[in-house]
C-alpha cells in the first residue's frame with residue numbers, strides 16, 4: 510500500500526463477512542453491442558476475480574471496456590456470453606426483478622456525477638437505499654460512516670447546499686452505509702479537486718482495510734489507482750496486464766507501455 514490510511518473511524522467487520530475470498534467473478538465474459546456493421550465487441554472473453562475485502566482498480570484507454578465490465582458485473586447490463594457472478598449468484602440466471610433486488614441488497618454504487626436526489630437531505634440520501642429496501646440502518650455503523658466521511662455537521666443540507674467534494678462524500682457514505690457485498694465506483698473522483706479526491710479515495714481505502722469492504726473502481730488516474738491493492742488493465746475488451754500494490758509511477762509506466770504499443774483508441 511502506497512498511501513497511509515487517513516481515517517481510523519470504521520469499526521471492524523463481523524467475522525461472517527470474512528468468509529468467501531472472492532466477492533465477484535467474471536468467467537469468459539463477452540459483451541457485444543449492436544449487430545452487422547454496428548457490431549462492437551466491448552468485452553472479449555474476460556476472466557477476472559475481485560477478491561473480498563480488496564480494492565481493485567480497472568484501467569485502460571477510452572473504449573477499452575472498463576464501464577462495460579463494471580456494468581455487467583454490477584447487474585446493470587446483460588452479458589452476451591460467459592458468466593458474471595456476485596458471490597455465488599450467477600447474474601445471467603436472474604430475471605429483471607431478481608436482478609434489481611440483487612443490486613439493491615448486495616451492491617453499492619458511486620458514480621462521477623454523485624447521483625444524489627436534490628430534494629432529500631444528505632442524511633436522507635445516505636439512508637435512501639436502505640429505506641427503499643425496507644431495512645433499518647445499523648445506527649452504530651451509520652454514525653461511524655457519517656463521522657468518518659466528515660458529514661456530521663451537514664446532514665440536514667440538501668445536495669445543492671454542499672460542495673462537490675461533500676456531495677461525493679454523501680455518495681460514498683450512501684454506498685458504505687448499507688454494507689454491500691461489493692461497491693462499484695466509476696471515476697468517483699473525476700469531478701473533484703485533488704484534495705477532495707484524495708479524501709474520497711482515503712475513505713474507500715479505509716473501508717477496505719478496517720471494515721473488509723470490497724471495492725472495484727474504474728479510473729483513468731494513476732494516482733487514484735495507486736490507492737488500490739491491485740490494478741487490472743483492459744485494452745480492446747481484454748485484460749492485458751495486472752499490477753499488485755501499485756504505485757502511481759508504476760501505473761503510469763504501464764499506461765505509457767500500452768500507448769507505445771498503439772493500444773490507445
Ligand SMILES: Nc1ncnc2c1ncn2[C@@H]1O[C@H](COP(=O)(O)OP(=O)(O)OP(=O)(O)O)[C@@H](O)[C@H]1O
Nearest residue numbers: 542543549551569570571572573574575576577578
Ligand atoms: N450501449 C452501447 N451501445 C453500443 N456500443 C457501446 C455501448 N456501450 C459501450 N459501447 C462500446 O463498447 C466499447 C467499450 O465501451 P466502454 O464504455 O465500456 O469503454 P470505457 O473503457 O469505459 O471507455 P471510457 O474510458 O471512454 O469511459 C466502446 O467501443 C463503446 O463504443
